[in-house]
Structures are given as structure tokens and as C-alpha cells.
Amino acid sequence: MRVPFLDLRRGGAALDEALREAFDRVLESGTYILGPEVERFERACSERLGVRHAIGVSSGTDALLVALMALEVGPGDEVIVPTYSFFATAGVVARLGARPVFVDVREDDFGMDADAVAAAIGPRTRAVVPVHLFGQCADVDAIARAAGSVPVIEDAAQAFGARYRGRAAGGLGVAACFSFFPAKNLGALGDAGLVTTDDDALAAKIRRLRVHGAEPKYHHHVVGGNFRLDPLQAALLSVKLAHLDAWTQARRAHAAFYDAALVSRVTTPRALEGRFHVYNQYVVRVASRDAVRAALAADGVETMVYYPRPLHLQPCFAQGARGRFPVAEALAESSLALPVFPELRQDERAHVARTLLAHA
Ligand SMILES: Cc1ncc(COP(=O)(O)O)c(C=O)c1O
Numbered sequence: 001m002r003v004p005f006l007d008l009r010r011g012g013a014a015l016d017e018a019l020r021e022a023f024d025r026v027l028e029s030g031t032y033i034l035g036p037e038v039e040r041f042e043r044a045c046s047e048r049l050g051v052r053h054a055i056g057v058s059s060g061t062d063a064l065l066v067a068l069m070a071l072e073v074g075p076g077d078e079v080i081v082p083t084y085s086f087f088a089t090a091g092v093v094a095r096l097g098a099r100p101v102f103v104d105v106r107e108d109d110f111g112m113d114a115d116a117v118a119a120a121i122g123p124r125t126r127a128v129v130p131v132h133l134f135g136q137c138a139d140v141d142a143i144a145r146a147a148g149s150v151p152v153i154e155d156a157a158q159a160f161g162a163r164y165r166g167r168a169a170g171g172l173g174v175a176a177c178f179s180f181f182p183a184k185n186l187g188a189l190g191d192a193g194l195v196t197t198d199d200d201a202l203a204a205k206i207r208r209l210r211v212h213g214a215e216p217k218y219h220h221h222v223v224g225g226n227f228r229l230d231p232l233q234a235a236l237l238s239v240k241l242a243h244l245d246a247w248t249q250a251r252r253a254h255a256a257f258y259d260a261a262l263v264s265r266v267t268t269p270r271a272l273e274g275r276f277h278v279y280n281q282y283v284v285r286v287a288s289r290d291a292v293r294a295a296l297a298a299d300g301v302e303t304m305v306y307y308p309r310p311l312h313l314q315p316c317f318a319q320g321a322r323g324r325f326p327v328a329e330a331l332a333e334s335s336l337a338l339p340v341f342p343e344l345r346q347d348e349r350a351h352v353a354r355t356l357l358a359h360a
Helices: 013-029 036-049 060-070 088-095 114-120 140-147 200-210 231-241 244-262 289-298 326-334 346-359
Strands: 053-057 078-082 099-103 125-128 153-155 175-179 193-197 282-285 335-338
Touching: 013 036, 013 231, 036 053, 036 193, 036 231, 053 060, 053 200, 060 088, 060 153, 060 175, 060 193, 060 200, 078 088, 088 099, 099 114, 114 140, 125 140, 193 200, 244 282, 244 346, 289 335, 289 346, 326 335
Parallel strands: 078 099, 078 125, 153 175
Antiparallel strands: 053 193, 175 193, 282 335
């Protein structure tokens, strides 16, 4: 049996048909930049996430970039980010001429460690960016306490639908940034993203930055960019949003199956009290990870590694030697993501668990 890590073509004929209808609607509308489809999707997101403003943007990376631009992060500033995340979390900071200040993550939720944040805060800190890694919220209350008056910007790229103490990811900080990269739990058919905030002034700034800082058109107050969400992606995402709860339920059922099947032999992810995990990824920890991964591949099980190298050890940042952030470095050597996409079949997940137990 071959089990793919992710198969984006298993949504089924009914979903395909609804997506084609959405495509036709946009085609026939003649509106291909912003407009009612984007507004409709933004409204649906703000209602669902319980935030005043949801602003569709071109990608998760641009969501982070434009949120930090709205906070006027620039040269000489510092932004605290976890060293164990996707590159964009830190990349956007460096692109603005500011310095990403890395902190280690926790073993239990893979999120930023609040004590490390407290130790890293300084007079130049302009933002703290916790990442809700793999679909479980970071401990944002503790992080916000450590941040004090410094704004917390959620990197919620992997956490649409996740909740923390009853509150939705997206409403846990000053602003939040989502990605709809196709592999995400809510994925577009291309690049797309979203910024959410309850702050009216910040929302207005972000909307302006999204269109080159112009308001009205051709009158530029600040230097922004083209960070717009396509109406086509918005229409497709509106179709998919209606399925998200069912898909999340399926992911959680796969996770519960893996938890029960694997826990005796493998370190399974911990779903913490008070947090609703959406399992964008299901990540176990194993010794000799690369050998285990190769053995699984030989038995037809495709897996992924998020992430093989922490950000402080990336050549473009090169901050500090190996050993500086021991938790992140250990995770980079031991983490292994198993197939957890909603349409994964029961015989497939059983094969994954059996194969992993045979090799771990
Ligand atoms: C944690 C995290 N931050 C940021 C991003 C960037 O999102 P995008 O790929 O949509 O630019 C991603 C996803 O790729 C991510 O996983």
C-alpha cells in the first residue's frame, strides 16, 4: 500500500463542482481584483473568528509582512520570533530591515516559550510573534504577560479554527496572520492569506498598505505593496470554508487514532488542556528520525519533516552556535509528520501506524 502525505485531489466530485461554479461566477463577474467576492470571504472569516476585521491578502507571508509594516517595524527594531517555525515568520522581519530575535520553544506545544520571551524583551522590541505550530495555539496568555506593552502578532498560518481557552486563533493578539497555502487545513488553489484584528486604526492601515499605501487610488500616504487577495481565490475559499468543520473533525479523528495506536512506543503530540488542536500537521518524535523516515518510505508511507533546521542555524541568519536553543534543535532532529489530511482512509492510517511501530 502507498499512503501519500497529502492528496489534494481527494475532495470529491461535489466539491469539484462547487469550486467550478465559484470559478464561473468570478469569470462571469468581470471583477478580477478585490470586490464583492473578497468582501464576502472577509465577512465570513471575521464572523467565524469573532474579530472585527478580516483583511484578505496575497499570502501568509504577506499577511505577516503587512502586519509588521502597519506597526512600522523597521531598521533598528527587534521582533521576537520562535526559532522553530517556517522561514517566513523570521524572513519578513529581516526584509523590513529589523532584526529577528530568536527564542526557544516548549516541548509540550512546540510554541514559543514565555520565559524566553521575557528574557529577550528589550528597548528595541517592537513585536512578539508566537506561532501556533502544527495547529495548536501557543500559550498566548503567558506570552502576552511576558510581552507587557509590546504588541503580540499571532502567526496563525497553521491554525485556522484552532482555539485557546474558548477564543479563536486570530483574536488572541493585536493582529493575526493566516495562510491559505494549498497544503493548509483551509487551502486555496494557489497563494492566499488573511490578517485579522480588532483594532480599527490598524485595520485601516493594513487595507491601505495592501494597495500600495493609496487612499484614494493614486494618492499614496505610505509606501505599501500589492498584497491583495484575488477574488478567484476568495470565491474558492468561501466554498471550502463551509467544509472546514467536517475536515477538522476528520483530522482530529485521525489524530485520536494515531495517539491510541502509537503512544506506547512513540512520543505523540500533546493536545493541551484548554486548546482545540486542528492538526494541520500530526507530528511525532522518534530517535534516528531520518532512518525511520527512509524505512517508512520503503514501505510506501510518505512523511514530512517540519523543520529540519531551526531558524537561528539558517545560513542567512546565522545567529548563535548549535546548542543555543536545545529544544528547537532536538525537535529539528526528531520530528516526523504523518499523513493526517481529512480524506485519509482508515486502512491507510492503520498502515501508517503499523509501519511506524515496526520501524520506530
Ligand atoms: C508558520 C507559518 N508562517 C508563515 C507561513 C507563510 O505562509 P505562505 O506560504 O502562505 O506565504 C507559513 C506557511 O507556509 C507557515 O506555516
